[in-house]
Amino acid sequence: MSNKDKKEDKAKNIIELENVVVYLNDRMVLEDINMSIPYGCVTAVIGPNGAGKTTLLRSILGIIKPSSGKISVFGKSPDHLGKDRNRIAYVPQIRSVDMTFPIRAKEAVMMGRYPRIGLFAKPSKEDYKIVDEVMEQVDITSIADKPLSKLSGGQVQRVFIARALAANPELLFLDEPTNGVDQLHSSNFYELLKVLKKENMTIIIVSHDVGVIANYVDAVACINKKLFLHSVPKAINGKVLSEMYGCDAVLFNHGEIPHMVVCKDK
Amino acid sequence: MGIFEYAFMQRALIASIIIGVLCSVIGVYVVLRGMSFIGAGIAHASFGGVALGYLLNVNPLISAIVFSVLTALCIGKIARRKVIKEDTVVGIFFSATMAFGVLCIGLLKGYNIDLMSYLFGSILAVSNEDIYLIGGVACVVLPCIFVFFKELKFVTFDPEVAEIMGLPVNWLYYCLLVLISLTIVASMKLVGIVLASALLITPAASAYQFAEDFKTMMTISVILGLVSCIGGLVLSYYLNTASGATIVMLSTTIFFISVLFSPKKNYIKRLIAMIKK
Numbered sequence: 001m002s003n004k005d006k007k008e009d010k011a012k013n014i015i016e017l018e019n020v021v022v023y024l025n026d027r028m029v030l031e032d033i034n035m036s037i038p039y040g041c042v043t044a045v046i047g048p049n050g051a052g053k054t055t056l057l058r059s060i061l062g063i064i065k066p067s068s069g070k071i072s073v074f075g076k077s078p079d080h081l082g083k084d085r086n087r088i089a090y091v092p093q094i095r096s097v098d099m100t101f102p103i104r105a106k107e108a109v110m111m112g113r114y115p116r117i118g119l120f121a122k123p124s125k126e127d128y129k130i131v132d133e134v135m136e137q138v139d140i141t142s143i144a145d146k147p148l149s150k151l152s153g154g155q156v157q158r159v160f161i162a163r164a165l166a167a168n169p170e171l172l173f174l175d176e177p178t179n180g181v182d183q184l185h186s187s188n189f190y191e192l193l194k195v196l197k198k199e200n201m202t203i204i205i206v207s208h209d210v211g212v213i214a215n216y217v218d219a220v221a222c223i224n225k226k227l228f229l230h231s232v233p234k235a236i237n238g239k240v241l242s243e244m245y246g247c248d249a250v251l252f253n254h255g256e257i258p259h260m261v262v263c264k265d266k
Numbered sequence: 267m268g269i270f271e272y273a274f275m276q277r278a279l280i281a282s283i284i285i286g287v288l289c290s291v292i293g294v295y296v297v298l299r300g301m302s303f304i305g306a307g308i309a310h311a312s313f314g315g316v317a318l319g320y321l322l323n324v325n326p327l328i329s330a331i332v333f334s335v336l337t338a339l340c341i342g343k344i345a346r347r348k349v350i351k352e353d354t355v356v357g358i359f360f361s362a363t364m365a366f367g368v369l370c371i372g373l374l375k376g377y378n379i380d381l382m383s384y385l386f387g388s389i390l391a392v393s394n395e396d397i398y399l400i401g402g403v404a405c406v407v408l409p410c411i412f413v414f415f416k417e418l419k420f421v422t423f424d425p426e427v428a429e430i431m432g433l434p435v436n437w438l439y440y441c442l443l444v445l446i447s448l449t450i451v452a453s454m455k456l457v458g459i460v461l462a463s464a465l466l467i468t469p470a471a472s473a474y475q476f477a478e479d480f481k482t483m484m485t486i487s488v489i490l491g492l493v494s495c496i497g498g499l500v501l502s503y504y505l506n507t508a509s510g511a512t513i514v515m516l517s518t519t520i521f522f523i524s525v526l527f528s529p530k531k532n533y534i535k536r537l538i539a540m541i542k543k
Binding site: 061062063090096100101102111112119120122123167173 | 419
């Protein structure tokens, strides 16, 4: 990509959804979603179980095709990203992975480098250095040589976060990254989020950790099949957001229409 | 070295070594990706290929390769669409290709084909040509595994994330299906169609009991595959039993011993604890 292209790219939103409808096995999971996420924005996607949060992620990632509507990532359709896929990293829910697979933590982290290394080549010294750095960043250096089957859920979660970071992505998706992670490492994760934000990474987090997460993100997307957009007052700070979300959480319980708060101005 | 003075035993030994390595390398992916049933399905599809070869008067191994590769790709293509479950697709192709083979054989009235040697393998059946073919298959399969080692590992471990992050997941899946097909056809003469899938699964499944990382699993799998194939061959000579069946039985015995001594399961420790009580 030339420099000029890159500039144009930056001007637009990194992710755009227009009237997206998704059916899974004849059941409507997402209804008429409109959403745009600017470059460098950290967005939390929250909502009750079965609200379609993961489906939203998977649609943006191009794993699920929407029945109607338009999704664009880096200005392209998610199933035609080509080389741009290397700019994306994903942290799956840990229950989606076979924990008995014979692999050591550092091997799993190195996998994040594979798409960058390319076919035919072996990991270079630089790749090993990056792996060491990201393992340090999420505090798993001490368990680097342990097989996955001997790690706790929280440790595996951090291995996956490290794997995603090793790819040095511009766009990072995390599906329930603090599930099963203890308090200390959960707050470490949020500190890490701040660091990544400074590096201008665009991040989308699906989370249950409602109260805390609002303090660390620029936008909150509340989703329950539908999603609504609300502008945020310029003066908003983490506290206000958190209070607003607290309110939303009550609304959820009453089955009200969920809504989204978009990025505050930077 | 008495038993390897015979030319047919020398050929069988060379075949055993190559097949032992091939099956146990490919088997690691088959076991870890849960493709055992696909493996069995492809093996049975090769029977249709053999029968077709006789009918069209071409080398049955060549027709078996073409036929089972195409069947594997068909199964893969349909299974990828996720409308029909993978095991259902395999189940349909499994019996359909066998039925097709039986019909072909039926059309060959008057021919006396040694079907038993294709179904259950025979060391006497391994010809010089077969050795070249098995060697040729190894020269395709092993370099492929070597070149795509890290990609296949990622795809086997976490296909969804591998795809999202830009690995050619579909392409690698089809590539693996082709490699499985080639490996099965290569092992056909020695262990037979029916038993080939056992050789594909069992050494890797035994290795899985011990391995804590991917390369170790592959190394142990290869060692156990070689022990099963060479050991089974020698045993079958002295016991005067069918080579394919002996190899598979030895391999299965190793599997049960592996499970018993698996550090992941700790059966022995638990047994001792029970006795102490």
